[in-house]
Structure formats: structure tokens, C-alpha cells
Amino acid sequence: MGWTFYNSSGQRLSTAATSIDVLDIDGATDIGAAIVDADLFIIDDGAGGTNRKTAASRIKTYVGGASAKSGTFTKNTADATGTQAVTGVGFQPKAVFFLAHVSTTQVSIGHTDGTTDGVVWNNSLDTDPNWGNAARIIQLTQSSTINYLGVMNSLDADGFTIGWTKTGAKTGTATIYYLAIG
DSSP, X not given: OOOOEEOTTSOEEOSSOOOGGGOOOTTSXXXXXXXXXXXXXXXXXXXXXXXXXXXXXXXXXXXXXXXXXXEEEEEETTSOSEEEEEEOOSSOOSEEEEEEEETTXXXXXXXXXXXXEEEEEEESSSSSOOEEEESSSEEEEEETTEEEEEEEEEEETTEEEEEEEEESSOOSXXXXXXXXXX
């Protein structure tokens, strides 16, 4: 003797094929936890009527599974021209956004996608404070001839590397916040 199953609406579920419109999940118990890579979903493979199971890890791959990490670091702007590697991001970024400042007088907002850099900055110490923009990720301007400029050298496996250029007798410690997106 075989078993006969019914959904909560009293509709009989056959052992051969059950239409998706009689599958009643409203009364099911919630998972009560985060969805993890090993959890399973039902998918109509190729929309051809062949239902298969798939792991949540495949859905994450299909959707894109973007990663994000925010962090902060400092840079002594009296340092000579050179590079600075920022690591510990946990993935290779596809884009990074920056907010940098030296106290409240030199402010910079920038971004990169690894190919194109862009920044806007303000300098309130100069006799003619203004906003500017340029093809770099960070610009900290002490005066028209004293600057600390950052460009994206590379988006690395675990972070990124900034190339710094110093002009004039720049001083101060910059605090730099970033948001890396993978």
C-alpha cells in the first residue's frame, strides 16, 4: 500500500508529478537561520519543465555576489613620493571610494574602478578656497604649490596600492576612509 500526500489546502500530491501551483509553502516552518551555500533551492532547468535542485552557492554566483569592505588608514603627508599598499580587504576590489582629510581644512572625495580615477577636493587654508576635480583618487592641498596626490596603482588580490606624489613642503597626517566593492 502506497502513501498519499495532501497539501494544507487538501489538494492531493501525486507521486508522479505535482504542479507547482499546488505546492504550498506558506504554512512551512521558516528556516530560522541565514541562508548558507549548502542550502538547496528548486529550479526549472532551462525553463523546459525539468526541475532540479541547486545549491545557494550557485545562486550567489549567478547574481554576482558583490563583496564590500570599509576601512580606514592614515598617511603622513610629509613622506616622500612613493607607494602604499592597503591589504586585509579580503578580495580584489572592482571599485574603491575614498574620503580623505587632514583635520577639517583639507578634504578630498575620490573613486576608482581601476582604470579611471576621479576626485573632488577643497582647500580652506589657501587665500582662495575652492573645489577642484582631477583624474586621481586623493588630493590634499595645503596651498596652490603644496599638495599630496594619490593615484590608483593597482587593485590587488587582497586590497589596493596607491601611488603618492608630494609637491612642496607638505605636512600633516591624512586620515583616509575607503569603501572597496568587489
